[in-house]
Amino acid sequence: MNWSGLESLVSGVNKYSTAFGRIWLSMVFVFRVLVFVVAAQRVWGDDNKDFVCNTRQPGCTNVCYDHIFPISHIRLWALQLIFVTCPSLMVMAHVKLREGKDRKYVALHPGGSHLYANPGKKRGGLWWTYLVSLVFKAGFDVAFLYILYRIYHGYDLPKLSKCSLAPCPNTVDCFISRPTEKKIFMVFMVTSSALCIFMCICEMVYLIGKRIAKYVKARHENERMLFADHHLMTNMAPPRSLYRKTDPTRDSKLSLNKKEKAKEIGATTTL
Secondary structure (H helix, E strand, C coil): CCCHHHHHHHHHHHHHCHHHHHHHHHHHHHHHHCCCCHHHHHHHHHHCCCCCCCCCCCCCHHHHHHHCCCHHCCCCCCCHHHHHHHHHHHHHHHHHHHHHHHHHHHCCCCCCCCCCCCCCCCCCCCHHHHHHHHHHHHHHHHHHHHHHHHHHCCCCCEEEEEEECCCCCCCCCEEECCCHHHHHHHHHHHHHHHHHHHHHHHHHHHHHHHHHHEEEEEEEHHHHHHHHHHCCCCCCCCCHCCCCCCCHHHHHHHHHHHHHHHHHHHHHCCC
């Protein structure tokens, strides 16, 4: 299989990814694809040829091998890598769709205006596409780890396996070639898959947290602007020119004038 073509295709997503996405992509191609191509295929290349059972019964060795290895590690990991890397193509397809729409918009509206200021900006539908791709990547890794765990009983490769399936005449002992080395590679691949799942979860938390923080900030700004617009004129004090100047001795002067007028009236009445 030409893994370099897949690498060049998926690496195009790097410019649309966050820092966590770039780390995830580096881990996939350094710790999984590179190890798979360089070392793992050679380690499991002799699993069928060097699988030995202590019997000469025709067909017994093949039946026992099929029972102990229901699916080859190499083929299972190849499927896993294909399924894990393909969701990244969803993001590229969405960006290409945006770029095509933007070109059509520019052609219909000559004047320098664009439908998308930056087609690769994770906003709107592209944000959801990116988030769904992360869910698929983490989900595929979890599913394949579970399948591997169920098939090989906890990621274990025993040095000696018992087999009593027909056409074996009785319970025979079967031996796997280089079981320790194969187990080390299996643990390494499982660990790298778990780290990739962790990076996908971190990236999902980062995207959702950033989106929530942006929404809260925008809502706070809107509330602050509405509050300012509503209370700007009502809470503003009137200008000093509108205040009427009052004489503090005005009331006392009025009362004195009233008393003087009352005395004058009383004096006239007595006369």
